[in-house]
Amino acid sequence: MTDPRLAKLARVLVRHCVGVKPGQTVRIAGDVVGLPLLELIHEEVVRAGGHPLVRMSSQNMQDAFLELAGEDQLRHLPGLALEEVEAIDASIGLWADVNTKAQSQADPQRQATVSAARSPLSERFLKRAAAGDLRWCGTQFPTNAAAQDAEMSLRAYADFVFTAGHLDAADPAAEWERISKRQQQVVDYLDGKEQLHFEAPNGTDLAVDVAGNTWINCDGHENFPDGEVFTGPNLRAGGDSPAPGGVAGVVRYSFPAVHGGREVHGIELTFEGGRVVDAKAEKNLGFLLAMLDQDEGARRLGEIAIGTNYQITRYTKNTLFDEKIGGTFHAAVGAGYPETGNANKSGLHWDMVCDLRESAPGAADGGRITADGELFHEHGRFVGPLAGVFGAA
Secondary structure, eight states: OOOHHHHHHHHIIIIIISOOOTTOEEEEEEEGGGHHHHHHHHHHHHHTTOEEEEEEEOHHHHHHHHHHOOHHHHTOOOHHHHHHHHHOSEEEEEEOOSOTTTTTTSOHHHHHHHHHHTHHHHHHHHHHHHTTSOEEEEEEOOOHHHHHHTTSOHHHHHHHHHHHTTTTSSSHHHHHHHHHHHHHHHHHHHTTOOEEEEEOTTSOEEEEEOTTOOOEEESSSSEESOOEEEEOOOTTOOTTSSSGGGEEEEEEOSSOEEETTEEEBSOEEEEETTEEEEEEOSBOHHHHHHHHTSSTTTTBEEEEEEEOBTTOOSOOSOHHHHTTBTTEEEEEEEOOOGGGTOOOOOSOEEEEEEEOSTTSTTOSSOOEEEETTEEEEETTEEOGGGTBBTBOO
8 A cells, every 4th residue: 555644654663663873773574565664664764874674574474384384493493583683773563464364274382382482582672672772663554454354444444553653643753752741640650559450340350469560651662553551460479469479360351362363252361379270262262272381471461551542442353453442451471571570481472451441342331440459540541640641531
């Protein structure tokens, strides 16, 4: 597709999101279908004085590898891939699926093997990012496949994508600076809090110990569009905590969770001692269990977050947008982000979303979040000490 907003997006990604500086090596990666945006990003990197390193692949390559590779190939991690993670200063990645269901029939054990084998890459990537040595951002290139998942035309989906990123504003970067200030109020309130409690009419009753961990303001520098605040559970929490091991209780996710080309519906996870001890699903339970059993860290939570992008109001089967829906929270099983204080390691990082809005499917009333016993989020809006931060309830 050719859309003048793509050039605007490329500038925001290079100048605002990763802030490319002269002499930096910038990896630009994505499916060949996203070539129009890849080319524009490449031009912006060059204009900024950076050294572009382009990595293009295709859905067919990924599918062929999962189908044809032997066990040794599935477990292989090229040394050059690790060297590349060490060498780059910034990374910009595109999601541009031609067929979002291409891997829905792949063997989940093979998918888990590949994920586990590549975990050292993600671990080193996240460690460098946490230390400030590596800037990164991922974004969506509008495709027919993504539009079909969202039940929209390509034109309507492109409008949705660009509106979610405030690319309709005269100065998108300035708009994200304003959003950053609003989100920082939430971060400042939550920093120093020890216990969070999430409740929803669907039966979610989840306690999360966040004592000593750091909240992060996601304002367009790592995901684009963005709009969330997050931290990680305190894995050190002892028996005197309402959530030993960091997490206790039950969470029932409101939307199908999408991973590896599969949709898992009706997920319910029960946590004890910080680990998933029981997992249920109405569809694709076997795949869910295979992902949770791929390594030691996959049954722990690496992230707990609150969505703050009120430009995004609907579920689209795309985690980049769904986890940001204003009025929701999400939790990721698997790898944590070291900058939060959560050092959980895993080849998995799978975000799943719970709706707290009054309009949530099947909800007679909205959900609520308390911090150290104080109500600050109800029916999908910030209340109490944070009332009005993102507009009236």
